Amino acid sequence: MKLKTLITTTAMAALMAGGAFAAEFNLRIQTHHAPESVSGKxxxxxxxxxxxxxxxxxEIEMFWSSAVTASVEGFDASASGILDGEMHGGAYQTGKNPAFQFYxxxxxxxxxxxxxxxxxxxxGGLEAANELYESYNNHLVGWWAPGQESxxxxxxxxxxxxxxxxxxxxxxxxxxxxxxxxGASPIVMDFTEIFTALETGIIDGADATSLAGNESLGLYDIVKHATYPGYHSMPADHVVFNLDVWNSFPADIQAIIEVATQALALDMSMRTDLANNEAKVRLQEQGVTLYDWSPxxxxxxxxxxxxxxxxxxAKTPEAAAAVESHRVFLRRMGMID
Structure with a gap:
């Protein structure tokens, strides 16, 4: 019996070493984030x-910093099978359909x-969004949003x-x-031009990123006022898979990816909230005035x-549906009339 057990154990070890337990799915995913960034972590x-x-x-092979295609092209690369999925954001695809802005x-x-x-x-947002996403041969799993920008x-x-x-x-x-x-005067300019434009007074302010992100960019070395918590923009990145790839997953793997995406959302929002509050303390000590708008x-x-x-x-039927889905929920929350 001992010899039989030894032979069985040795055989199983050999099978494992020989790749009998190799991954069933080797996925290629792209994001525009760098691995060392908060979002990358x-x-x-x-x-x-x-x-x-x-x-x-x-097993997931991540292509950081848009290593395979430009960020705006990641969606198409996923849909066509060049990638198995992507983790950019819906707003990159407004050129396809304005409805993507609202997702x-x-x-x-x-x-x-x-x-x-x-x-x-x-x-009902996920169901509404996937009517749009799946028409492009992609499946939206979920969002991961840092929070309001300042x-x-x-x-x-x-x-x-x-x-x-x-x-x-x-x-x-x-x-x-x-x-x-x-009544404001928005000026569209490249991100790299912000600093010179602020220093020379061409602009009074800038929409760049979160409070902590603005601090790291050095914006508050130039200007001393900021909105926090923000009110105007909260971009969300998404987790997207090629629709055929998604449908090839068994139910348990689909569920795991959905749960992992919700964990990703929580992690991203917590990391950013902590970073913003730490920045708030530092900036107030440095004399930056922060404005928290009233309800x-x-x-x-x-x-x-x-x-x-x-x-x-009014631009497309899909955009009209996206706007209406948000409005129904905002009314439910008592946030609009």
Missing amino acids: SAQKFINDVEAMTGGRV GDPMGGYDTPWQMYSFLYYG MSSSRPLAGPADLVDWKFRSPPGLETEIFAGL EDRAEFRAGAQKAWDGWA
Whole structure:
């Protein structure tokens, strides 16, 4: 019996060494984030979670910093099978359909990532989004959102009245329309031009990233006013798989990836919230004034955003459906009339 046990054990060890337990799925995924960034660390945790929870049945090769294709092309690379999935963001795809804006950054909609996640999982958002995503041969698993971004300014931004004639760097698209409608003067410029434009007074402020991110960029060495917590923009990256690849997964692996994506969302939001609050302490000590808009001021901004949403809803039937799905949930939350 001892000899038989020894032979059996040796045979199993040989099988394991010979690759009998190799991964069932070797997945190629791309993100625009660098591995050492805050977002990159959350993405690496996602990889670790999926591989651990599947017991090695899934292995993920991550292509960091958009190593295979440009970030905006990652969606198509996933759909065509060049990649198995991607972790960029829906807002990159507004050129395909304006509806993607509302599954990437529903500007002026929500105050916290928790509200936005609630829309996705309990407000019909995931189902609505996948009607769009799956028409492009991709499947949306979920979002991972850092949280609200902060405006940086050389002059006070205590409320909507301060937006009038405020010149600021803005990304193109929906944001310019929202702020122009509220009396601001958005100027579209390359990210690298922000510093010179602030120093020379070409602009009064800038939309760049989160409070901690703005601090790391050195913006508060130039200007001494910022909105925090933010109110205007909360971009979410997504976890997307090629639809055929997704459908090839057994139910347990699909469930594991869904759970790992929710863990990713929590991790990303917690990391960013901590970093922002630590930055808040440092910046206030350095004399930077932070403005937390009142519920009434946020409601006024949200109402202004809704007017711009109307214009985008008119662009395609899918955009109209996306806007309506958000509005139904925002009314349910008592955030719009």
